[in-house]
Amino acid sequence: MSEHTITVAGVAVDTRHWIGDERVASPQTFEDVSPIDGDTIGHISRGTAMEAAAAVAAAKAAFPAWAATSRAQRARILHAIADGVEKRIEELAIVETTDNGALLRSHRRGVMPRVAHNFRFFADWLLQLEHEDFETRGHTNHVSWDPAGPCVLITPWNAPLMLATWKVAPALAAGDTVVLKPAEWSPLTASLLADIAAEAGLPAGVLNVVQGYGSEIGDALTSHPDVRRISFTGSVPTAKRIAESAAANLTPLSLELGGKSPLLVFADADLDLAVDLAVEQYDNAGQVCLAATRLLVEESVAGEFTRLFVEKASALRQGDPRDEATDIGPNIHPRQLEKIDGFVQRAVAAGARAVIGGHRGDGQYYAPTLLTDVDQDAEIVQEEVFGPVLTLQTFADEDEAVRLANGTRFALAATVATGDPERAERVTGQLVAGTVWVNCFFVRDLQAPFGGSRQSGVGREGGTWSFDFYCDLKNTVTAPNGWNNHG
Numbered sequence: 338m339s340e341h342t343i344t345v346a347g348v349a350v351d352t353r354h355w356i357g358d359e360r361v362a363s364p365q366t367f368e369d370v371s372p373i374d375g376d377t378i379g380h381i382s383r384g385t386a387m388e389a390a391a392a393v394a395a396a397k398a399a400f401p402a403w404a405a406t407s408r409a410q411r412a413r414i415l416h417a418i419a420d421g422v423e424k425r426i427e428e429l430a431i432v433e434t435t436d437n438g439a440l441l442r443s444h445r446r447g448v449m450p451r452v453a454h455n456f457r458f459f460a461d462w463l464l465q466l467e468h469e470d471f472e473t474r475g476h477t478n479h480v481s482w483d484p485a486g487p488c489v490l491i492t493p494w495n496a497p498l499m500l501a502t503w504k505v506a507p508a509l510a511a512g513d514t515v516v517l518k519p520a521e522w523s524p525l526t527a528s529l530l531a532d533i534a535a536e537a538g539l540p541a542g543v544l545n546v547v548q549g550y551g552s553e554i555g556d557a558l559t560s561h562p563d564v565r566r567i568s569f570t571g572s573v574p575t576a577k578r579i580a581e582s583a584a585a586n587l588t589p590l591s592l593e594l595g596g597k598s599p600l601l602v603f604a605d606a607d608l609d610l611a612v613d614l615a616v617e618q619y620d621n622a623g624q625v626c627l628a629a630t631r632l633l634v635e636e637s638v639a640g641e642f643t644r645l646f647v648e649k650a651s652a653l654r655q656g657d658p659r660d661e662a663t664d665i666g667p668n669i670h671p672r673q674l675e676k677i678d679g680f681v682q683r684a685v686a687a688g689a690r691a692v693i694g695g696h697r698g699d700g701q702y703y704a705p706t707l708l709t710d711v712d713q714d715a716e717i718v719q720e721e722v723f724g725p726v727l728t729l730q731t732f733a734d735e736d737e738a739v740r741l742a743n744g745t746r747f748a749l750a751a752t753v754a755t756g757d758p759e760r761a762e763r764v765t766g767q768l769v770a771g772t773v774w775v776n777c778f779f780v781r782d783l784q785a786p787f788g789g790s791r792q793s794g795v796g797r798e799g800g801t802w803s804f805d806f807y808c809d810l811k812n813t814v815t816a817p818n819g820w821n822n823h824g
């Protein structure tokens with residue numbers, strides 16, 4: 338074992354970059370701390386412009402051969418990576434939980450199996466990706482998805498491997514090569530992915546993983562002229578900085594950003610279901626871009642809804658995310674906790690009432706919070722908190738519900754609870770959001786387009802939309818007799 342390898346809950350993790358086919362250490366490191374207990378997990382290579390350049394060069398060199406690989410061969414390797422993930426689900430789960438504090442039971446049973454599925458899905462989708470040829474005055478149009486080149490993928494800490502592989506899998510399937518930079522608060526599972534991909538037979542340089550701060554290596558990657566695509570999931574301010582870097586080279590961008598999604602509860606809804614949907618928004622300690630953090634409840638049922646909500650939310654168990662019985666773990670970082678508490682204290686100072694919570698717990702935990710008496714233009718209603726903090730507003734009728742729901746700069750998702758199918762159709766038709774759920778939440782399918790409108794993002798991920806982004810689409814028009822179109 339190298340001096341750069343750390344052991345995390347019994348799992349060996351290399352703290353260096355993975356560039357080409359070798360581990361590369363940087364002279365400087367950054368500290369990786371577990372949100373569970375604040376303990377130092379290890380010191381990770383802190384990349385700079387130099388490692389960014391080396392990783393992009395490796396991806397560029399590997400591109401022609403990988404792009405020329407048959408679809409069937411690429412699909413085989415992606416399935417082999419999925420096999421590797423499946424073999425290491427326990428290891429990936431415990432490492433991710435130690436690193437970002439999300440529930441071990443979710444990682445084991447939900448998230449890591451989805452990571453494997455991400456590879457299988459895009460491998461299979463690639464094999465059936467076909468556009469029907471069509472004719473123009475006897476000429477045949479043939480549309481192809483051609484590999485685009487090296488892609489830079491910048492990913493967040495709230496669901497590190499899950500969100501990274503949403504990008505890595507379609508990019509590799511498309512025939513592109515990749516430089517992945519995970520978030521500095523959760524760098525570990527990306528390093529394990531590099532091991533798994535190499536063991537699965539992915540050629541050198543096709544997947545490179547670099548570590549470090551966004552403002553250092555991240556910036557160097559997104560401004561690199563040899564990069565053909567940038568895909569980013571994270572905050573709006575960072576997206577704007579990345580967009581500025583990309584603009585210099587006109588590098589195409591995909592941005593999956595924050596949300597301030599509403600849950601609309603109409604008086605005709607099944608209230609028990611609506612309350613379950615509302616309490617689910619504390620999942621991952623509120624660190625979910627899709628979370629419906631604004632509860633909009635019809636006036637006539639608001640009292641009963643709140644009573645039931647408090648009953649159910651009070652039964653949630655907060656604690657060590659490695660414990661099977663825990664429902665809510667810690668928040669990722671002291672800075673994030675500070676940010677969450679700042680939002681809540683400013684809201685309370687402005688007149689909001691904490692029905693539950695409204696304060697920190699021990700260590701890096703924030704008490705699940707519900708705030709009422711908030712105005713539509715209040716900061717707490719308009720800004721993404723990314724913690725276990727929900728607001729509740731009431732509405733008198735459908736028009737007001739839709740106005741409140743659409744009344745922020747975000748438009749990632751929305752959820753509607755109603756017992757009336759016609760109302761569901763009317764309301765969903767008026768909502769601005771990338772995904773709308775009716776009487777359900779977080780039903781996700783990679784075949785569906787995923788992304789946000791307004792400041793929640795640019796572009797869509799999933800199914801053919803991912804290939805549209807990661808490929809150079811080409812239309813080849815052939816003359817009726819094949820070669821002579823002068824007739």
Ligand SMILES: NC(=O)C1=CN([C@@H]2O[C@H](COP(=O)(O)OP(=O)(O)OC[C@H]3O[C@@H](n4cnc5c(N)ncnc54)[C@H](O)[C@@H]3O)[C@@H](O)[C@H]2O)C=CC1
Pocket residue numbers: 491492493494495518519520521549550551552554555556559570571572573575576578579593594595596625626673676721722723
């Ligand atoms: N939509 C989502 O899924 C997420 C939203 N957020 C939102 O962002 C807020 C702040 O969290 P942060 O960790 O600060 O998010 P962030 O957006 O700064 O970080 C996400 C990723 O971007 C990278 N990055 C930062 N600056 C960069 C730059 N100049 N160039 C290239 N890459 C760069 C980071 O290293 C990380 O990998 C959260 O409170 C939440 O509101 C955060 C994470 C995920």
Ligand SMILES: O=C(O)/C=C/C=C(\O)C(=O)O
Pocket residue numbers: 495496499500570593624625626627781
């Ligand atoms: O798991 C999904 O399908 C989507 C998750 C998205 C986020 O949690 C995010 O981007 O924050």
